[in-house]
Amino acid sequence: MLKPKFGGKGSPCLSALNCSPEPQSRALGCSAREGSGEGILVFLGHSLALSAKGDTAASETGSSKPAWMVPKRKNSGACLEPSHAGSPGVLLIPQRSTAGCWESLACRASPLLERRSRVVCALPCKSDGHADLSFQTGLRGILQDYNWKIQLKSSSTLPVSLTEMKSSMLTAKRPLSTSHSSVDSKEIKKFQLLAHKWWDEEGEYSALHSMNDIRVPFIRDTLLSMSCNYHLGNPLSGVKILDVGCGGGLLSEPLARLGASVTGIDPLEDNIRTADRHKSFDPVLAKRIQYKSSSLEEIVEESMETFDVIVASEVVEHVADLETFIKCCSQVLKPEGSLFITTINKTQLSYVLGIVVAEKIMGIVPEGTHEWEKFVPPEELEHLLESNGFSVKTVNGMLYNPLWGSWSWMESTSLNYAVHAVKSGAQGQSGPTDAPSEMDIQQRSATAGTAGTASDISV
Amino acid sequence: MAAARGQALSLLWARLRPRPGPRAPLRAAAAAAAAPAQPLYDVVVSGGGMVGSAMAAALGHDIHFHDKKIALLEAGPRKEYDHMPDSYSNRVSSISPGSATLLSSFGAWDHVCSLRLKPFRRMQVWDACSEAMIIFEKDDLDDMGYIVENDVIMSALTKQLDAVADRVEVFYRSRAVGYTWPLPSHSCDTSPWVQIQLADGRRLQTKLLIGADGHNSVVRKEAEIKNIEHQYDQSAVVATLHLSEATDNNVAWQRFLPTGPIALLPLSDTASSLVWSTSHEHASELLAMDEESFVDSINSAFWSNINHSDFIDTAGAMFRSAISLLKPSGTAVRQLPPSVAKVDPESRAMFPLGMGHATEYVQHRLALIGDAAHRVHPLAGQGVNLGFGDIACLAHHLSAAAFNGSDLGSLKHLLKFETERQRHNVSLIAATDLLKRLYSTRLAPLVLLRTWGLQATNALPPVKEQIMAFASK
Numbered sequence: 001m002l003k004p005k006f007g008g009k010g011s012p013c014l015s016a017l018n019c020s021p022e023p024q025s026r027a028l029g030c031s032a033r034e035g036s037g038e039g040i041l042v043f044l045g046h047s048l049a050l051s052a053k054g055d056t057a058a059s060e061t062g063s064s065k066p067a068w069m070v071p072k073r074k075n076s077g078a079c080l081e082p083s084h085a086g087s088p089g090v091l092l093i094p095q096r097s098t099a100g101c102w103e104s105l106a107c108r109a110s111p112l113l114e115r116r117s118r119v120v121c122a123l124p125c126k127s128d129g130h131a132d133l134s135f136q137t138g139l140r141g142i143l144q145d146y147n148w149k150i151q152l153k154s155s156s157t158l159p160v161s162l163t164e165m166k167s168s169m170l171t172a173k174r175p176l177s178t179s180h181s182s183v184d185s186k187e188i189k190k191f192q193l194l195a196h197k198w199w200d201e202e203g204e205y206s207a208l209h210s211m212n213d214i215r216v217p218f219i220r221d222t223l224l225s226m227s228c229n230y231h232l233g234n235p236l237s238g239v240k241i242l243d244v245g246c247g248g249g250l251l252s253e254p255l256a257r258l259g260a261s262v263t264g265i266d267p268l269e270d271n272i273r274t275a276d277r278h279k280s281f282d283p284v285l286a287k288r289i290q291y292k293s294s295s296l297e298e299i300v301e302e303s304m305e306t307f308d309v310i311v312a313s314e315v316v317e318h319v320a321d322l323e324t325f326i327k328c329c330s331q332v333l334k335p336e337g338s339l340f341i342t343t344i345n346k347t348q349l350s351y352v353l354g355i356v357v358a359e360k361i362m363g364i365v366p367e368g369t370h371e372w373e374k375f376v377p378p379e380e381l382e383h384l385l386e387s388n389g390f391s392v393k394t395v396n397g398m399l400y401n402p403l404w405g406s407w408s409w410m411e412s413t414s415l416n417y418a419v420h421a422v423k424s425g426a427q428g429q430s431g432p433t434d435a436p437s438e439m440d441i442q443q444r445s446a447t448a449g450t451a452g453t454a455s456d457i458s459v
Numbered sequence: 460m461a462a463a464r465g466q467a468l469s470l471l472w473a474r475l476r477p478r479p480g481p482r483a484p485l486r487a488a489a490a491a492a493a494a495p496a497q498p499l500y501d502v503v504v505s506g507g508g509m510v511g512s513a514m515a516a517a518l519g520h521d522i523h524f525h526d527k528k529i530a531l532l533e534a535g536p537r538k539e540y541d542h543m544p545d546s547y548s549n550r551v552s553s554i555s556p557g558s559a560t561l562l563s564s565f566g567a568w569d570h571v572c573s574l575r576l577k578p579f580r581r582m583q584v585w586d587a588c589s590e591a592m593i594i595f596e597k598d599d600l601d602d603m604g605y606i607v608e609n610d611v612i613m614s615a616l617t618k619q620l621d622a623v624a625d626r627v628e629v630f631y632r633s634r635a636v637g638y639t640w641p642l643p644s645h646s647c648d649t650s651p652w653v654q655i656q657l658a659d660g661r662r663l664q665t666k667l668l669i670g671a672d673g674h675n676s677v678v679r680k681e682a683e684i685k686n687i688e689h690q691y692d693q694s695a696v697v698a699t700l701h702l703s704e705a706t707d708n709n710v711a712w713q714r715f716l717p718t719g720p721i722a723l724l725p726l727s728d729t730a731s732s733l734v735w736s737t738s739h740e741h742a743s744e745l746l747a748m749d750e751e752s753f754v755d756s757i758n759s760a761f762w763s764n765i766n767h768s769d770f771i772d773t774a775g776a777m778f779r780s781a782i783s784l785l786k787p788s789g790t791a792v793r794q795l796p797p798s799v800a801k802v803d804p805e806s807r808a809m810f811p812l813g814m815g816h817a818t819e820y821v822q823h824r825l826a827l828i829g830d831a832a833h834r835v836h837p838l839a840g841q842g843v844n845l846g847f848g849d850i851a852c853l854a855h856h857l858s859a860a861a862f863n864g865s866d867l868g869s870l871k872h873l874l875k876f877e878t879e880r881q882r883h884n885v886s887l888i889a890a891t892d893l894l895k896r897l898y899s900t901r902l903a904p905l906v907l908l909r910t911w912g913l914q915a916t917n918a919l920p921p922v923k924e925q926i927m928a929f930a931s932k
Contacts, residue, residue, distance in 0.1 A: 201869065201870070201871070209871075212863070212864075212865065213871075216863050216865075217862075217863060220862075220863075220864075232522050232525040233523060233524065233525025233526040233861075234525070234526055235862070253864070253866075254863060254864030254865055255864060256864075257861075257865075258862075258864040259526075277648070281650055281651055281652065282499070282666075
């Protein structure tokens with residue numbers, strides 16, 4: 001493995017490369033000659049790309065042919081040859097590239113890199129050793145045009161060796177990776193350890209299992225009261241539901257049994273695997289539920305306005321950015337669609353009972369599951385919902401009785417609570433007033449009464 | 460340190476919480492790497508007797524089970540009940556109003572009414588060793604219960620099962636020979652359903668198995684559920700009797716002989732059914748004797764005062780005058796049952812009696828109902844009513860679970876069923892057993908005790924109403 005050689009003026013600042021677990025996929029050596037304007041593209045997991053100028057650094061696979069080349073001080077267009085399409089890549093940017101060179105690079109590199117590949121760029125420094133900020137801004141602009149997500153972090157300009165992991169100076173990521181906007185990676189780690197325990201009804205998730213006894217009827221009855229048809233035996237048939245943060249599928253399965261078509265998403269792959277395995281034994285469920293490992297943002301583009309209902313139960317206290325989350329919900333929801341949220345209030349009582357008693361003393365919830373700082377007061381949630389095109393219809397408090405392991409409804413929302421909100425219709429009747437919506441509901445239930453008697457019994 | 464204390468406390472809380480304790484270890488699932496060809500049912504009822512068929516019919520007619528698949532396994536052939544024979548069958552049951560409500564909830568009671576049944580309004584129970592007696596009747600002279608032949612009930616149930624044949628599949632001549640139980644919280648790749656192997660090699664899978672296969676339940680044995688059982692030294696003799704004269708036959712008569720209770724249940728104005736629990740030897744004798752002697756022994760069992768003793772009679776009379784001082788309406792005159800003229804030929808039969816109660820009614824994906832869960836002496840006429848009560852409770856909980864989208868085999872709602880029914884059944888079975896033992900003796904102190912007890916109870920309508928309400932649930 002070659003060690004990079006740096007030195008001299010204007011040497012590129014090499015940023016740390018992401019090492020993937022297998023040893024041979026560690027980024028192989030690179031060499032960047034100062035001032036030479038050569039660029040080296042180093043692929044993680046595959047053979048080396050190497051420096052231009054005919055200098056072939058030995059690659060692991062022994063191929064001496066340059067994989068990608070980003071040559072020339074004068075932007076003469078890169079000659080790029082994809083050697084291994086689809087590999088995660090690291091791109092080292094040469095010195096003094098111009099916009100055109102960048103553009104062609106990005107254009108050709110985009111289809112060949114993995115969706116989630118990290119591309120690490122070493123940017124040229126000025127002679128005083130500091131990073132060239134203007135260059136960075138220009139670069140960022142161009143890469144963003146090609147839908148690359150840019151994460152710019154500054155790092156020291158001292159030369160570092162490849163094996164030292166320092167944060168990258170410029171990291172361009174392909175889009176649709178686990179974005180930093182609503183998924184919190186710390187939360188992911190917490191749930192990783194418990195990914196296999198979902199379906200043990202007496203285990204760590206027993207409180208969530210028993211919560212089904214109130215949240216499923218809540219969702220079911222609300223939806224039934226809003227619709228005119230009732231299919232015997234399948235009250236939710238024909239309803240498309242998105243279960244955000246579905247975990248092991250604890251809530252998706254009951255909703256599917258009631259006839260709905262459920263799409264469950266969760267950022268953690270292990271959870272999705274557990275959920276898929278659990279539903280696979282029941283052919284009815286296997287048909288009605290689809291699980292995907294992704295975050296909400298990632299499915300927004302392909303699922304604009306496709307769902308009748310979104311259920312985000314015990315999720316919003318784990319997301320990083322609630323406003324983005326709600327905006328995405330609004331985008332994937334059909335007009336007049338329903339959003340159901342259950343979460344925990346941020347009060348002193350919820351700290352004492354929800355964190356101290358539940359986690360530390362009684363072990364109802366695994367320790368460290370919740371952070372009081374991320375709890376959401378209902379006023380804040382309502383405000384966010386109303387300002388993003390939702391109209392809040394119901395807010396109900398919930399109470400857990402640890403002795404019997406059962407949940408019940410409660411007037412006060414100082415602990416857990418559930419919210420039902422409806423996305424305003426296409427005509428933009430986004431009034432949050434309750435009176436017209438009540439009339440609306442009464443009208444609907446009146447028609448439901450008459451329509452129901454005519455249409456329901458279809459044995 | 461704090462973490463350890465926290466852990467200890469949470470363990471303590473875990474034990475204090477009334478969670479289901481570790482159940483008897485189930486036999487682990489055979490490596491059922493998915494055989495997708497095996498049909499998967501939501502509920503399978505094993506046993507097609509009165510209770511099993513009624514369970515399948517109740518679920519089949521439930522609106523929340525509209526799209527579910529139910530199967531009923533019956534070892535015997537399908538019996539056609541196109542028309543009832545003129546003669547009465549010798550197996551009859553006393554159906555309480557609660558059971559009648561259950562049967563009418565899925566439309567079977569109408570069929571029963573259109574076939575034949577006999578309501579009774581009064582029940583007189585008295586002792587052979589004394590004058591004590593107790594009369595049960597409803598204040599408004601409403602029907603206390605109904606005497607219905609078992610065949611009539613089966614006919615009504617079969618008709619209602621046919622009506623929902625798209626949901627309920629009945630497998631006749633199918634005996635289950637093996638059951639494979641799933642591991643409770645399956646985190647591995649074995650099938651989470653109960654596997655049933657039939658005698659003809661077919662296999663079924665189900666999310667919930669309901670065992671209704673009688674007091675020698677195979678399901679209960681395979682699930683290794685402990686059964687507290689006790690064989691009484693008694694057999695019951697049944698027969699269809701014809702009365703000497705037509706009468707307004709709406710009273711059920713029961714007399715406690717030292718050898719066991721003898722009961723006369725009305726079938727029509729001229730016919731009644733006999734249920735005589737007595738020792739094995741006496742039962743065989745009764746079956747062997749000719750019809751004349753049989754009829755004579757029945758009549759003398761009801762009428763003769765051989766077992767009275769002066770001491771008891773005096774004590775009883777004393778107590779009765781005391782009661783009439785305190786409560787003038789608290790005593791009544793004992794009436795005599797109608798006399799029997801002849802017995803239907805070929806209608807005499809006997810079967811052994813016992814008591815049984817399963818320690819658990821439910822396990823993961825398993826529920827026991829009817830005689831599989833509990834077996835009781837016929838002296839209280841409660842056997843099949845307990846079974847119907849089980850059905851009403853289990854169907855209610857399963858219906859709610861289906862409407863909530865829960866897994867039907869989940870212990871959560873099955874335990875609610877078990878708690879509710881055990882509370883009711885255990886008291887009734889214990890009381891019946893106590894009565895049976897109390898009335899099996901001729902010993903003076905116990906006779907005195909039961910004489911006074913019976914007289915006192917007879918004088919207290921609230922107590923009698925409680926008893927009737929409990930028995931008709």
